[in-house]
Amino acid sequence: MKNIFLYSFRVLSVLLFILAYAYSSNAQSGSEWIVPNQSYYKVKTYTDGVYAIPFTQFFSAGLNTTGNSDNLQLWFRGREQSIYVQNDSVFFYGKRNDGSLDSLLYLTPNTQAHKYYNLISDTCAYFFTIGAQAGKRISLNANVAAATDSWYLHEALTVYTSGYFRGPHYSIETTSSNYEMGEGWFGDVISKTNPAAVFKNFIIPISNSVSVSASVQIEIQVVGYSNSIHKTSLWLGSNTAPDDTFNFPTYYNQALSKISVTIPSSRLTGKTQLNCYLRLTGNGATDIIAPAYIKVVYPRSYIAINTPIQKLIVSSNANQARTIVLQNATRPTWIIDNSNPYSQQFISYTFQTNQASFNIPAGTKELLIYNDAVKGISEIKQVSMIQPVINAEYYIVYPTIFSASAEKYSIYRSSQQGGGYSVYKASFEELCDRYAYGEFSPIAIKRFCSELNTTPDKKFMLLLGKGIVPSVGYYSAGKYYYYRTSPNFFFTSKDYKIGLVNLIPTYGGPGSDLMYSINNKFIAQIYTGRVPARTIEEADGYLDKLISHEALDSNQLWRKHLVHLSGGKTTSELADFKSKVDKYKAIAEGQYFGGKVVKSFVKNLQNGAVDDQLKYNIADEV
Incomplete structure (x- = not known):
C-alpha cells in the first residue's frame, strides 16, 4: 500500500510539474x-x-x-x-x-x-x-604573443531535416496540438521490418585529425517513429568488425534517445571519414526510427578548411594565452573571438605564405575564421513597439498586407450592426517584434494572449489570414515538397489547393487557434476565430458575406438547413463514416434542433475528394 501511495504521489508530482512548466x-x-x-x-x-x-x-x-x-x-x-x-x-x-x-x-x-x-x-x-x-562595441585586438598552440577541437555537426514528424500517435491519424516529444524535423526513417538486425551507415568526414590526450566526443540523437520498443546501438568503423559499440537507452514509440560517448583520438589518425552505423534490433518485426543529428568533436591540426566560416573550439587549457598559426589559409576577412556571442571581439593577425598568425588571450573558448565576403542588409524598417491595449473587447490580428481589410473589419465590429465592440487591431508582424524578438513564430500570439488574460474581461480575437502547420506539404512528380523547405513551390503554383501562404501560423499540428489562450485545464480563455484568407479579395469578400449574414433575421427557417459530408480511405471506411453521419442527420432533424439536411455528399473513391462534389452542387441549394 505504501509503495502504491509513493508511486501515485510521484506520478502526480510529475504531472503537476508538466502543467506548471507548460503554462509558466x-x-x-x-x-x-x-x-x-x-x-x-x-x-x-x-x-x-x-x-x-x-x-x-x-x-x-x-x-x-x-x-x-x-x-x-x-x-x-x-x-x-x-x-x-x-x-x-x-x-x-x-x-x-x-x-x-x-x-x-x-x-x-x-x-x-x-x-x-x-x-x-x-x-x-x-x-x-x-x-x-x-x-x-567590438574592438580589434592585438594580443600578446605566447606559446604556440598545436591543435583545436573541430566540430562536425550534421542535422537531419528531410521530414517533419508529428509526434505521438494516440490512435490512427490522431495527434495532439501540443508540441510534444518526437515532434519536429528529422531525417529519413530507418526501418527494420523483419526479425533480422538492420544497419544504416552515416559517414562523417574527417580531416587532419591528431592523436593527443583529448578524446573524440560523439553525440547522436534519434527519434522513434513506429509505435514499438526501439533498441538501437552505434557501431563505429564497420558493421561486421566494429572498433567500438555503444547502446542507446531503450526508448518507446515516438520518444527521443541520445548517447554521448568518447573514443581515443588515435582511432581517427590518418582517416578521412568516420563510419557511424546505427543498428536496429528492436523486439518484433517492426522497428522504425530516424536520426535527429550527429555531432563529432575531434582534435585537429590548425589547418584551414575551405568553408565560409571555420569554427575553432580552443583546447581545454583555455586559461592560458596562446599563439595560433593557421596553415594553408587564404587571407581571412575577419578572425572573431566568439567565446561570448553577445560580446564578440575581432582579433588582428599577420598573413604570410598561406599562414595566418594571431594571438588569443586567456579565457578564449571559441574562434570563428571568417573567410566570406561581408554581407549587406536589404531593408531597415522602423517598427512599432507600443504597448498594446489589453482591456479592449474585440482583437483583430492580421498580416500587414491586410491592413486595409483589417480596418474594414474594425469599423464593422465597432458599429452597432457589428456588435458595438471596443476593437483593437495589431498586425502579426508587430506582435512578433514585441513578443518574439522579431521572429516569425506562434509564440508571439501565445504571449500576447497571456498578457490579455491578465485582465478578467471577456475578449474575442479574430485571426485574419491563412495559417499552416509546419508539416504541410504536397506530393508532386515523385517528390514531396514541404512548405518549410520549398516555399517557392507553393507561392508559384497555379493550383488553388497548392497555393498556400503562411500569413499567421497556427499553433501545433493539427493546427489549433484555441491553444493560444488555454489555461492549465486546456480551456481557451479568449473566444478565437479565423478567416483563412490568402488574398485581400478573400478577406474583403468574407466580410461582405458576414455583414449580409448578420443583417438577416436569425429566425428564418432556412438558416437551419444543413449539408452533411462524409469521406474515408477504403470501402469499409466509406460505409462506416456514412452510417455515422446518417445518425447525426436523425439528431439534427429531431425535435430539439428541428433542422433539415438538404444535401448529403459521400466521397467516391474513383472521383476524388468530397469537396469537388460540394463545389459543383451546393450552389443550387444556396
Missing part, C-alpha cells in the same frame, strides 16, 4: 528589453555571417546617428550585442535562425529534440536603437 514557461513576455518611447529599427538575417550597414542606409530608413552614434545599440533576442564601427559603416555578426525560441512551444523542456533547426523559418531579426547610454 511563457510567463516572460518577451518585451522586457524594450524601452518605452524609444525608436527601434529592424533588420533580418537568414545565414551566418558578418553584415555591414552604411550610416547612409540608416539615415534613409529614418535613423539619424549624427551626434549620437556612440549610443547606437544592437539587440538580439532581448540582449544587447556588440557591433563594430569603422569609418562610415556598422558591422555585426548575424545568424541563421535556430530552434531556441521554439523551445517555448513545447510542453516540457526535454521534449524538444534540439535547438539546431527552427520549426518554421530560417530568418532572424535584429533591432538597432539609440539608447540612453553608450552601446557595446
Whole structure:
C-alpha cells in the first residue's frame, strides 16, 4: 500500500510539474528589453555571417546617428550585442535562425529534440536603437604573443531535416496540438521490418585529425517513429568488425534517445571519414526510427578548411594565452573571438605564405575564421513597439498586407450592426517584434494572449489570414515538397489547393487557434476565430458575406438547413463514416434542433475528394 501511495504521489508530482512548466514557461513576455518611447529599427538575417550597414542606409530608413552614434545599440533576442564601427559603416555578426525560441512551444523542456533547426523559418531579426547610454562595441585586438598552440577541437555537426514528424500517435491519424516529444524535423526513417538486425551507415568526414590526450566526443540523437520498443546501438568503423559499440537507452514509440560517448583520438589518425552505423534490433518485426543529428568533436591540426566560416573550439587549457598559426589559409576577412556571442571581439593577425598568425588571450573558448565576403542588409524598417491595449473587447490580428481589410473589419465590429465592440487591431508582424524578438513564430500570439488574460474581461480575437502547420506539404512528380523547405513551390503554383501562404501560423499540428489562450485545464480563455484568407479579395469578400449574414433575421427557417459530408480511405471506411453521419442527420432533424439536411455528399473513391462534389452542387441549394 505504501509503495502504491509513493508511486501515485510521484506520478502526480510529475504531472503537476508538466502543467506548471507548460503554462509558466511563457510567463516572460518577451518585451522586457524594450524601452518605452524609444525608436527601434529592424533588420533580418537568414545565414551566418558578418553584415555591414552604411550610416547612409540608416539615415534613409529614418535613423539619424549624427551626434549620437556612440549610443547606437544592437539587440538580439532581448540582449544587447556588440557591433563594430569603422569609418562610415556598422558591422555585426548575424545568424541563421535556430530552434531556441521554439523551445517555448513545447510542453516540457526535454521534449524538444534540439535547438539546431527552427520549426518554421530560417530568418532572424535584429533591432538597432539609440539608447540612453553608450552601446557595446567590438574592438580589434592585438594580443600578446605566447606559446604556440598545436591543435583545436573541430566540430562536425550534421542535422537531419528531410521530414517533419508529428509526434505521438494516440490512435490512427490522431495527434495532439501540443508540441510534444518526437515532434519536429528529422531525417529519413530507418526501418527494420523483419526479425533480422538492420544497419544504416552515416559517414562523417574527417580531416587532419591528431592523436593527443583529448578524446573524440560523439553525440547522436534519434527519434522513434513506429509505435514499438526501439533498441538501437552505434557501431563505429564497420558493421561486421566494429572498433567500438555503444547502446542507446531503450526508448518507446515516438520518444527521443541520445548517447554521448568518447573514443581515443588515435582511432581517427590518418582517416578521412568516420563510419557511424546505427543498428536496429528492436523486439518484433517492426522497428522504425530516424536520426535527429550527429555531432563529432575531434582534435585537429590548425589547418584551414575551405568553408565560409571555420569554427575553432580552443583546447581545454583555455586559461592560458596562446599563439595560433593557421596553415594553408587564404587571407581571412575577419578572425572573431566568439567565446561570448553577445560580446564578440575581432582579433588582428599577420598573413604570410598561406599562414595566418594571431594571438588569443586567456579565457578564449571559441574562434570563428571568417573567410566570406561581408554581407549587406536589404531593408531597415522602423517598427512599432507600443504597448498594446489589453482591456479592449474585440482583437483583430492580421498580416500587414491586410491592413486595409483589417480596418474594414474594425469599423464593422465597432458599429452597432457589428456588435458595438471596443476593437483593437495589431498586425502579426508587430506582435512578433514585441513578443518574439522579431521572429516569425506562434509564440508571439501565445504571449500576447497571456498578457490579455491578465485582465478578467471577456475578449474575442479574430485571426485574419491563412495559417499552416509546419508539416504541410504536397506530393508532386515523385517528390514531396514541404512548405518549410520549398516555399517557392507553393507561392508559384497555379493550383488553388497548392497555393498556400503562411500569413499567421497556427499553433501545433493539427493546427489549433484555441491553444493560444488555454489555461492549465486546456480551456481557451479568449473566444478565437479565423478567416483563412490568402488574398485581400478573400478577406474583403468574407466580410461582405458576414455583414449580409448578420443583417438577416436569425429566425428564418432556412438558416437551419444543413449539408452533411462524409469521406474515408477504403470501402469499409466509406460505409462506416456514412452510417455515422446518417445518425447525426436523425439528431439534427429531431425535435430539439428541428433542422433539415438538404444535401448529403459521400466521397467516391474513383472521383476524388468530397469537396469537388460540394463545389459543383451546393450552389443550387444556396
